Amino acid sequence: xxxxxxxxxxxxxxxxxxxxxxxxxxxxxxxxxxxxxxxxxxxxxxxxxxxxxxxxxxxxxxxxxxxx
Amino acid sequence: xxxxxxxxxxxxxxxxxxxxxxxxxxxxxxxxxxxxxxxxxxxxxxxxxxxxxxxxxxxxxxxxxxxxxxxxxxxxxxxxxxxxxxxxxxxxxxxxxxxxxxxxxxxxxxxxxxxxxxxxxxxxxxxxxxxxxxxxxxxxxxxxxxxxxxxxxxxxxxxxxxxxxxxxxxxxxxxxxxxxxxxxxxxxxxxxxxxxxxxxxxxxxxxxxxxxxxxxxxxxxxxxxxxxxxxxxxxxxxxxxxxxxxxxxxxxxxxxxxxxxxxxxxxxxxxxxxxxxxxxxxxxxxxxxxxxxxxxxxxxxxxxxxxxxxxxxxxxxxxxxxxxxx
Numbered sequence: 070x071x072x073x074x075x076x077x078x079x080x081x082x083x084x085x086x087x088x089x090x091x092x093x094x095x096x097x098x099x100x101x102x103x104x105x106x107x108x109x110x111x112x113x114x115x116x117x118x119x120x121x122x123x124x125x126x127x128x129x130x131x132x133x134x135x136x137x
Numbered sequence: 138x139x140x141x142x143x144x145x146x147x148x149x150x151x152x153x154x155x156x157x158x159x160x161x162x163x164x165x166x167x168x169x170x171x172x173x174x175x176x177x178x179x180x181x182x183x184x185x186x187x188x189x190x191x192x193x194x195x196x197x198x199x200x201x202x203x204x205x206x207x208x209x210x211x212x213x214x215x216x217x218x219x220x221x222x223x224x225x226x227x228x229x230x231x232x233x234x235x236x237x238x239x240x241x242x243x244x245x246x247x248x249x250x251x252x253x254x255x256x257x258x259x260x261x262x263x264x265x266x267x268x269x270x271x272x273x274x275x276x277x278x279x280x281x282x283x284x285x286x287x288x289x290x291x292x293x294x295x296x297x298x299x300x301x302x303x304x305x306x307x308x309x310x311x312x313x314x315x316x317x318x319x320x321x322x323x324x325x326x327x328x329x330x331x332x333x334x335x336x337x338x339x340x341x342x343x344x345x346x347x348x349x350x351x352x353x354x355x356x357x358x359x360x361x362x363x364x365x366x367x368x369x370x371x372x373x374x375x376x377x378x379x380x381x382x383x384x385x386x387x388x389x390x391x392x393x394x395x396x397x398x399x400x401x402x403x404x405x406x407x408x409x410x411x412x413x414x415x416x417x418x419x420x421x422x423x424x425x426x427x428x429x430x431x432x433x434x435x436x437x438x439x440x441x442x443x444x445x446x447x448x449x450x451x452x453x454x455x456x457x458x459x460x461x462x463x
Contacts, residue, residue, distance in 0.1 A: 075192075079192070079193055079194070082193050083144075083166075083193055083194075083195050084144055089166070089189070089193070092188075092189040092193070093187070093189050095188070095189070098188055101188040101189065105192075121192070124192050125188055125191060125192055128185075128191045128192055128194065129185075129191065132182075132185060132191075135152060
């Protein structure tokens with residue numbers, strides 16, 4: 070089974086200052102989701118809006134569960 | 138040592154995960170973020186409201202932390218703030234955090250994660266140095282003094298912290314124990330919840346912990362912190378700061394010890410911070426010592442008398458001795 074596309078993109082983006090700047094400049098969550106999809110496309114990684122939103126939810130959940 | 142570029146520049150370690158197994162360090166991209174909230178965790182929560190910082194995290198092992206420390210050494214810590222909790226230590230940290238030239242990290246959980254990482258002391262010393270180096274990456278070019286406020290129970294690891302940073306100045310903030318105990322009983326801190334920390338750290342067996350009243354457990358935990366501080370103070374490795382010395386002691390005693398220059402501008406900033414509640418700066422500071430003593434139950438007073446009174450008096454005796462010296 071291949072790697073989760075969002076995870077694959079995360080690994081690329083954390084080391085890519087230009088991609089990081091693009092994503093940081095997104096003004097709200099919807100713009101951010103679109104930007105992630107675009108950055109993914111530029112890297113040859115297809116990511117869906119649902120995957121991005123679920124990724125955000127998962128990261129939020131992981132943060133909130135850190136004391137559990 | 139000069140700094141070179143490193144992939145972790147702009148990133149801050151926010152958690153040490155996997156205690157008991159392979160440990161991983163979780164990093165958050167914090168470039169452009171000031172650590173000026175009362176607590177490190179509040180700054181990270183603020184940071185993670187940004188979807189990029191939330192979604193695009195990093196995870197490394199300690200090897201990457203070590204490499205980052207060698208390539209991009211952070212500021213050397215000039216001061217450590219130890220404390221017994223609920224005693225003014227957050228005010229102290231917040232006053233320094235208001236100064237643009239001072240980097241303050243207030244109770245970063247990654248330091249506790251290292252101290253409790255279950256490896257030998259030598260490895261913990263190395264890991265602590267690397268972690269403090271990563272936390273000490275300056276947020277502004279002019280930042281030089283670096284102050285770390287630790288979790289209350291970190292005083293139990295004083296010797297190890299001292300070994301890692303023999304040149305840093307250490308202070309211990311404390312307060313009338315009945316006032317601290319009343320505050321803890323009203324809202325427990327992590328260290329005063331039975332079972333969160335090993336009872337042996339407080340000189341207790343598991344059975345003793347389970348059979349103790351809340352008043353006695355809290356008092357036993359606080360007493361252990363104070364006893365560790367007293368040992369360090371008697372070894373001349375730590376300066377004692379009583380709550381009632383605040384806020385004046387910040388500019389008159391602690392800042393000079395930490396090598397922080399305080400002029401009229403800094404005093405004005407300090408005064409503004411002291412007017413607000415340190416943990417919730419949107420509300421004004423209200424002195425609550427009298428009210429806390431009034432609310433103290435007979436059980437709380439008995440627990441203080443049995444477990445905390447003597448060590449508190451010893452701290453006071455030592456502190457007054459310090460001050461009486463010519």
